[in-house]
Amino acid sequence: MKLLFVALLLAATSSAQTTAAQAPTKDTSFVDADGTARITRVIPVPPDLSPEAKKLLSRPDSDANTPEPLAQRRSRTDEWQEGAGKKSQQIYPVNIEKTTIAGVPVRVFTPIHPTTSNADRVLINLHGGGFNSDSGSLTESIPLANLAKVKVVAVLYRLAPEHPYPAALDDAIAVYKDLLKTYKPEHIAIYGTSAGAILTAEVAVKLKQLSLPMPGALGIFSGMGDLDRMGDSMAMYALRGLSGHLDPPTGQHDKDYLAATSPRDPVVSPVYADLHGMPPSLFITSGRDLLLSGTTILHRAYLRAGNDAQLIVFEGLPHAFWNQTGLPETEECYDYMSKFFIAKLGLK
Incomplete structure (x- = not known):
């Protein structure tokens, strides 16, 4: 069986890529007096993953420390998202229009064969991309517009660090308030992946603070609700799971996004907010997701507040794997998402 090798938690970081000869071949573990673990693990590929998912996990990814300039990251992400969006549309055909709502640029996705009974329902997508790029306005929206047979509005919100x-x-709230002029709040759902999942939870808290009506459902897909701590999974997994460069955890999350805002602000970190009365919510993550801890911590906070909160965890897959078109697990994941929104919004 193919093995994946990973050195985790406070291992010495080198600017050079680890070679096969240097990779660990057995488990090691040492725990400091304060509980800090210094470990290596040899981890087999889960046998029940699809062949496509196993191929994804076996993709080479250097662990060398090679920082990527933001402009290059954005260019690369835009190119990837455009290509992945075209592949997604081949599987899930939809109409796409780029426009503005409340002065905010958006992409609007509608079914090829719309259902009249769903015309008064809408989903709002808040895309992922680390708050500094767009890694999901197409791939996160196209499947749900097709499967749920409903309009999806992807908000192209302003990006950090410039904004x-x-x-x-503010952009997400502005779009929501404008849609409230046409749609009943219980007929609107808000969802997002990664940064968009974080933003989704933030929007819900802000709506409560503003005494605005809550949407009918939330989708928090690989997110977090506490930007003041990294969580175990961020110390163990890189963006692609067990491969790639990973630094030991250093403290709060995403300083470019927060700027001068406290990471314990109850809007940016909803675990510190009053979460009573949140809409029915679906949480999704995966076993090798760097935001596995963040997603499950926020899910438990929702449960403690007495909310209707479901959690699905996929085995062995990396962060936001559902953006990878062509995986059977991606199809399964979007099936769960669409059925959740169909049930909560009364879609036909």
Whole structure:
């Protein structure tokens, strides 16, 4: 069986890529007096993953420390998102229009064969991309518009570091308030992946603070609700799971997005907010997701507040794997998402 090798938690970081000869071949573990673990693990590929998912996990990814300039990251992400969006549309055909709502640029996705009974329902997508790029306005929206047979509005919110918090939040709230002029709040759902999942939870808290009506459902897909701590999974997994460069955890999350805002602000970190009365919410993450801890911590906070909160965890897959078109697990994941929104919004 193919093995994946990973050195985790406070291992010495080198600017050079680890070679096969240097990779660990057995488990090691040492725990400091304060509980800090210094470990290596040899981890087999889960046998029940699809062949496509196993191929994804076996993709080479250097662990060398090679920082990527933001302009290059954005260019690369835009190119990837455009290509992945075209592949997604081949599987899930939809109509796409780029326009503005409340002065905010958006992409609007509608079914090829719309259902009249769903015309008064809408989903709002808040895309991922680390708050500094767009890694999901196409791939996160196209499947749900097709499967749920409903309009999806993807908010192209302003990005950090040029526009730190609360710019993205303000844009999302502005679009929601405008849609309330046409749609009943119980007929609107808000969802997002990664940064968009974080933003989704932030929007819900802000709506409560503003005494605005809550949407009918939330989708928090690989997110977090506490930007003041990294969580175990961020110390163990890189963006692609067990491969790639990973630094030991250093403290709070995403300083470019927060700027001068405290990471314990109850809007940016909803675990510190009053979460009573949140809409029915679906949480999704995966076993090798760097935001596995963040997603499950926020899910438990929702449960403690007495909310209707479901959690699905996929085995062995990396962060936001559902953006990878062509995986059977991606199809399964979007099936769960669409059925959740169909049930909560009364879609036909």
